[in-house]
Amino acid sequence: MLRYILWRIAVMVPTLLIISALVFTIIELPPGDYFESYIAELRAQGEGVDMEQIESLRQQYGFDQPPLLRYIYWVGDMLQGDFGYSFEYELPVSEVVGDRLWLTILVSFFTIIFTWIIAFPIGIYAATHQYSWGDYGLSLVGLIGIAIPNFMLALILMYFANIWFGTSIGHLMDQKYLSEPMNWDKAKSILEHIWIPVIIVGAAGTAGMIRRLRANLLDELQKQYVVTARAKGLSPTRTLVKYPLRMALNFFISDIGSILPAIISGAEITAIVLSLETTGPMLIKALQSQDMYLAGSFLMFLAFLTVIGVLISDLALAVLDPRIRLQGRSTK
């Protein structure tokens, strides 16, 4: 098992390298670079452009070098914790992202917890009461949750909040705390605001998870070992919790791998609609303006989360399922 963990971690290195090459290529693909779009923007506004200054900036950031060399510099700097310089904000990337990253993680964390708390009881209920009115009703609500795009739900909530309560629910905190360091009032303000994006971002995920939990549990409930447990005299509830539910958890754990990046990248449009101080809107803007270091760092961060998520779910599966842990892999 130790060997397995080490091996899994070792495999992450080439995976991340390949992803970084892809990210770099994609950012390089559109013609031109940040400076060209910057020049175009200045010209469109009718301002003069100091070509010399631009040229010196280009040289300073190595934009006159071949792509391969730039890629190596980029990766090398990232490994040392230097994520480069955002041209748009004229600040180092780590400072630009700063707080936003932690706020994003906070929103995602609450969203995941919210998803689990809601999805679990409903999924179990729907599976054990298959084809009942409760099952149909909850399935309907779930399907609506899947079908409505997040940003739409955000717009609807904003509209009604404004009409009914007369408040604006945008942002993650009161604007006056935005540049303040963390203190008690700021934390309180964040908690006051955070539930709205959590519900909105979590809605689709919750609905999807209910459907999958229901389907998996229904499969397991048919299995012979459930009958065995009943034939032992075990009560229906304890049977459910000890045997089929435990088996149905496998899918849930393998889900962790995809849930992390999905929630962070899936929330971008919602974040723009609600003007949240998370990383989503910033990523989109960075991609639009070809702010290469900022966008690249974001994409690498997402990739890193995905790889970590998959690693966590694989390890958790091995811990929970003795078949994965103990059964040898056969080779033909």
Added chain:
Amino acid sequence: MTSGADLLRVEGLRITFSVLGGEVEAVRGANFRILPGKVTALVGESGSGKSAISQAVMGILPSVARVSGRVLFNDPAAEAKPVDLLSLETDGREIQEIRGARISKIFQEPMTSLSPLHRIGNQISEVLKIHTDADKAALRARTEEMLGYVGFANPKRAYDMYPFELSGGMRQRAMIAMALMCRPALLIADEPTTALDVTVQAQILQLLRELQSKLNMAMLLITHDLGVVANMADEVVVIYHGEIVEAGPVDAIFRNPQHPYLKGLMAAVPHFDMKPGERLKALREVPVKAGTLLGSQEVRKASGPDVLVSVRNLCKTFSTRSSGWFGSGSTSRHRAVDHVSFDIRRGECLGLVGESGCGKTTVSKILMRAVTPDQGSVTFDDGEGAVDVLKLDGAELKALRAKIQMVFQDPVSSLSPRMTVKNILSEPLEIHGRGNPKLRVETVRSLLQAVGLDQRFINRYPHSFSGGQRQRIGIARALALVPQLLICDEPVSALDVSVQAQILNLLKDLQKELGLTMLFISHNLAVVDYMADRIAVMCAGRIVELAPREVLMRNPVHPYTKSLLAAVPYPDLDRKLDFDSLQASGGSDQRQWGAQFSDGGEENALFPADLGGGHYVLARKSVDSRELRP
């Protein structure tokens, strides 16, 4: 007989399942009784309602079932008068207290009836935990005691094992331990040995019999195997299409069967005393018209070499990598096929017998070129020059594929559910570019006729056929290309006894009329005995004995062959299994074989010794053939 003396009394039991667009009556007014301390066998085909009855007794029927009638349980340990189990609240307290403690059940599939995620000991001790208030140490102690009781050599270790670490037979022992933890008054065994190998079956039957008499417990044995019934039962209840057609003491049932269904069932089972040429009487005989096939093919050349397929020194090793929590994983190598050599003569049926995991299917896959062996050769010679099967590729391999065809075990999964019978049967013809579309349809029609299926079925999908009919479609598909060699891998294992006779007769007729050469693989010695001209016995990847049919049956030499023969339960009260001699011969446990048959851990120590008359037995090179005779 008063109702007070019966342990369980079933009166007017009706079970209906509501299915899409109507109701299916699974059990129609069943009446029977189970005496305390006796084994009552409930015999019937699949779908006859026998499992539904056992589920009704336990109250574990699926929720779509509706039950009426009475099931009176008269618990000798309780003072109270008999309880009607059907009147108890579904999954209520009262029935929960009876389940597992007073009535318990073991199931057919030891693979799926234990949870794969929980340790054996945890699952077994749970029964005690539910029904008694024993503390943790007592739970463990009593569970280990019971594990030792049912034949685990090391109960302490077994307690902490997971089901997938055990073989099928050991899992079934664990199930039995679980069922007996609370010393129930009634044990329901639902096809307890159907999924097991014949030698393991004999061990489990012996164990059940021993425990049943030791604990003075009644047993309801549900089975379709009359051989098991003859060896185990005191009383027999025969069920057919949801109705009890005959019931009584085992002697009366076997010596003087009354109902035509029971008589038919007894005639449909292949047994070892059949005269050469004697036919099984299928309950529903199907006429075979293979003659129609002959029109579309050139008459087979009568000349050609005597040996069609020659297999020499086949070896195949599978490696499994296993890893512990810490430290490096170890690679264990498993020799699935170990220096296997045999010939298949033109026009004969060679039987290949062995228990699961002995490598018989791997051999067939090597012949089909689905698995590549590590070494060895397979030569195929149909009169057009000998070819090395393992070296062919491209067009030559494709040409060979038309000459070797296979019939599979599972008639459900071996036919695509998305293709009509016409598609299924004409696909091989399309692949090999035979004929034009019109001609192909004609061929499909004559194929259907040949296997006794109605031509109107041509546009149906597999799901609308029964298991036996599907297997006939599978046979028709194998015959579509008019192969020289037909490999049948357990073609009747998944079928009921009555349908089994049909398929066996069909294969026999087809072989005779088409002059087919067959390799017939099965774990069932009686079936192989019925089909084969020569029989090869395989154990742990090696052919341990190869002989003409009569010689092998009458005069087996190898201890493994002997134990296989001894383990087959006969549907005959005068020839019960001799459990004591079974253990003495050792079965597949090589350490218990005599020194002349054991390789003693050396490579290549064993050699097929010729006993004359085409009888070979695997023994040490130094041993004289006279020493091998008992």
